[in-house]
Amino acid sequence: MSHSIVAVLSAGLCLCLAAFCAYSLISVWAAFKWKRSRPTISKSWQPGVTILKPVRGIESPHTYDNFASFCQQDYPADKIQIVFGCQDPLDPVIEIVRRLQREFPDRKIDLICGSGLPGAGSNLKVRNLIAMLPLAVFEHLVLCDSDMRVDRDYIRRIVAPFRHHDSGETAAANAKQVGCVTCPYRGALPQSLSAILEGLGIGADFIPGTLTSRALEGVGFAFGSTIVIPRSILAQIGGFEQILDELADDFRLGEAVRKAGYEVILSDYVVDDVLGAERLRPMWDRRLRWAKTVRSCRPGGYAGMFITYGIPLALLLFGLAGGTKLAASALIITTGVRLSCAWIVATLCTKDRLVSRFLLLLPLSDIFSFALYVASYGSNRIVWRGDTFYLQKGGKMVRAEDH
Numbered sequence: 001m002s003h004s005i006v007a008v009l010s011a012g013l014c015l016c017l018a019a020f021c022a023y024s025l026i027s028v029w030a031a032f033k034w035k036r037s038r039p040t041i042s043k044s045w046q047p048g049v050t051i052l053k054p055v056r057g058i059e060s061p062h063t064y065d066n067f068a069s070f071c072q073q074d075y076p077a078d079k080i081q082i083v084f085g086c087q088d089p090l091d092p093v094i095e096i097v098r099r100l101q102r103e104f105p106d107r108k109i110d111l112i113c114g115s116g117l118p119g120a121g122s123n124l125k126v127r128n129l130i131a132m133l134p135l136a137v138f139e140h141l142v143l144c145d146s147d148m149r150v151d152r153d154y155i156r157r158i159v160a161p162f163r164h165h166d167s168g169e170t171a172a173a174n175a176k177q178v179g180c181v182t183c184p185y186r187g188a189l190p191q192s193l194s195a196i197l198e199g200l201g202i203g204a205d206f207i208p209g210t211l212t213s214r215a216l217e218g219v220g221f222a223f224g225s226t227i228v229i230p231r232s233i234l235a236q237i238g239g240f241e242q243i244l245d246e247l248a249d250d251f252r253l254g255e256a257v258r259k260a261g262y263e264v265i266l267s268d269y270v271v272d273d274v275l276g277a278e279r280l281r282p283m284w285d286r287r288l289r290w291a292k293t294v295r296s297c298r299p300g301g302y303a304g305m306f307i308t309y310g311i312p313l314a315l316l317l318f319g320l321a322g323g324t325k326l327a328a329s330a331l332i333i334t335t336g337v338r339l340s341c342a343w344i345v346a347t348l349c350t351k352d353r354l355v356s357r358f359l360l361l362l363p364l365s366d367i368f369s370f371a372l373y374v375a376s377y378g379s380n381r382i383v384w385r386g387d388t389f390y391l392q393k394g395g396k397m398v399r400a401e402d403h
Contacts, residue, residue: 006320010327013317017334020310024341027208030215031349038268039160041153047162048138049155049228050081054128055093055146056385060276062189064096066149071104074152081108085132087124089113110135121244122389122397129240141234143227143250149188149272157269158183158228179233179262180254182219183226184210186352188272195278196358200365201287202273203352204342209308210266211345219264222254225271229257236260247382247389247397248293270350284372285383291376296395305373310334311363312370335363 051070070082084097094113101109112132121127129143140159161178184207187199213219227250234240237256243249254264295302307313314327314334321327339359346355355362380391389397 010317010321013313013320014330016307016313017310017317017330019307020313020334021337023212023308024310024337026215027212028341028344030211031208031345033215034211034266035268035349039163041156041160042163043156045163046076046079046156047140047159048079048081049075049140049142049159050083050136050138051142051144052083052085052129052132052136053144053146054085054125054132055097056086056088056091056124058092058096059147060274062149062274062276063093063146064099066147066274067096067100068104069149069151070144070154071100071107071109072152073150073155075155077106077108079138080155081110081137083110083112083132083135085111085128086113087128108137121241122399123244123246123249126240126244126246126249130244133240136231139231141229141231143224143229143253144271145224147274148185148225149274154269154271158226158267161265161267162228162230176261176263178265179229179260180222180257181226181228181265181267182222182250182254183267183269183271184350185223185225185271185273186350187275187354190275190354190358191277192279194280194283195275196354196361197365197368198278198283198287199273199275199352199354200358200362201369203346203350203355204362204365205308205369207350207352208342208345209305211349214266218258219266220255220258221251222257222264224250225273226267226269227253229253233257233260233262245396245398247289247384247391248297248395251293251297252395270352287369287372288375289382289384291372292380292382292391293395295376296380296391296393309366309370309373310338311366315367338362338366 053067053070073080084093086093091113094111097109097111100107101111112135140162142155142158158181161181186203186207187195190196190199237253237260242256243252246252258264311331311334314331318327318331339362342355342362343359346352382389382391382397387399389399391397
């Protein structure tokens with residue numbers, strides 16, 4: 001490679017590293033801005049809540065404890081309902097739900113299952129939600145993935161942003177009506193290196209990026225960790241039917257609520273995503289699916305994420321420049337900024353103990369995440385719970401056999 005080309009590439013990488021350092025500092029500011037946004041919690045305001053939890057199989061030894069955490073809420077028993085939904089009537093997860101019904105007789109716990117799901121559509125999770133919805137008895141719906149675990153104050157915290165409108169209290173004159181609340185999340189209970197890498201990717205990469213997006217653009221998305229949406233607003237935006245073929249069903253729900261003129265709130269409550277003994281290949285497939293999802297939903301913003309991979313870019317510069325003192329200094333500074341900002345956000349804002357505990361593995365995690373970023377441009381093929389799909393333009397998916 002000619003000297004002039006090396007010089008141009010090196011200069012470009014230096015600019016990217018400068019942008020990365022600026023981005024890292026902005027993410028710290030954004031995290032503190034989010035931390036200060038906690039709404040007032042009122043114990044006298046307790047709207048009825050139906051939790052919709054689509055399930056499939058026993059994902060880990062933690063499944064029972066994850067489910068049970070939703071039954072142990074510090075919330076009136078007559079104001080909370082949990083609806084589990086699965087496709088296969090022989091699914092072993094059904095026995096866990098039956099156990100919950102026996103051990104928490106004061107909670108209203110319902111189950112719907114069958115050999116098939118109603119309607120058409122590639123997204124089985126959404127078809128499951130459509131089947132579960134008629135069982136819901138309360139206006140406020142909470143959608144939550146099966147690998148999440150919560151504390152006893154979870155329900156009170158996530159419904160708090162709806163209080164002004166639902167209770168008839170007067171909100172700020174220029175405030176929009178809250179239409180959806182979603183929660184950030186963090187990795188918990190990792191029992192393998194793959195799980196640690198996934199937790200670091202969540203807590204030191206994805207969530208800081210989310211908080212930065214919230215601060216700069218507002219919230220126009222939602223996460224499967226938690227989505228709270230009034231049933232009336234769900235109907236107004238077209239119900240679950242409008243996302244039947246969407247891979248990013250949670251993202252699209254939040255997007256639709258914002259487009260309808262409502263405010264989407266990123267809650268101050270951080271949900272625990274229980275990782276367990278994650279294996280490398282399933283973790284790679286899942287994170288690659290997430291990466292392709294973001295790429296399909298926000299192609300411009302996703303391309304710009306290139307600058308957020310500071311350590312891999314600094315390593316590229318170090319190799320390209322032949323290990324010069326300037327390149328070595330850039331690598332040291334970049335690594336210092338990366339570790340410091342990640343520690344500040346995790347320790348002081350999101351309380352992500354996994355990031356703090358395994359901080360020195362963050363460079364390895366960043367290299368792994370950069371590999372996923374590059375691989376996400378390789379094809380539109382995705383693997384989801386053993387089934388193969390192909391992404392179409394805009395994020396819709398079709399089964400491989402129909403492609």
